[in-house]
Amino acid sequence: MTDTTTTLDLGPQTRILARLAEGVRDEQLAGGTPCPGCAVRNMLGHLTGLSVAFRDAARKDLGTTTATPPDAAATDLAPGWRAELRTALDELADAWRDPGAWTGMTRAGGIDLPGPVAGAVAADELVIHGWDLARATGQEYTPDPAALQVSYAFLKAAADDQDRGGGIFGPVVPVPDDAPLLDRAVGLSGRDPGWTP
Secondary structure (H helix, E strand, O other): OOHHHHOOOOHHHHHHHHHHHHOOOHHHOOOEOOOOOOEHHHHHHHHHHHHHHHHHHHHOOOOHHHHOOOOHHHOOOOOOHHHHHHHHHHHHHHHOOOHHHHOOEEEEOOEEEEHHHHHHHHHHHHHHHHHHHHHHHOOOOOOOHHHHHHHHHHHHHHHOOOOOOOOOOOOOOOOOOOOOHHHHHHHHOOOOOOOOO
């Protein structure tokens, strides 16, 4: 990863996600998202879980939260999810402000990763799932530009990986080279930028 990654503040992107989550209406929770088989409620539960996992990965607090492989479709909301998600996002951003988070090795999703790679994965998760949530709930979405750059670079590198991150990503959706950077990142993640509910 580049020096940009090692100086990335995830706070602007976590705040954007928190605002999106606050904008979700209860009647939207059962609706679909661009993530196949994943309802809005599952996506919100997944965001809470990944925020905790990557918070602990930054702290090098390895255990159950960092050992569990992700499965967004199987995750559901807990009571009080709005406050829980907001707290988890704040703690995630705070944990990655520690320079030590970006050094050495850590673990997330049951995979051992160098700190800078784990930080890039966290940025990518926040950016792409922010898009998922915004699209699914009809909200405007402009990700943090620095997080989007890191997400795109990570996804571009993953696009050349034969196993596509061990099955985390779907096949690349072709997007014109002159499309907005967010659309190109979304396509690299295996989603159709034109998706609508």
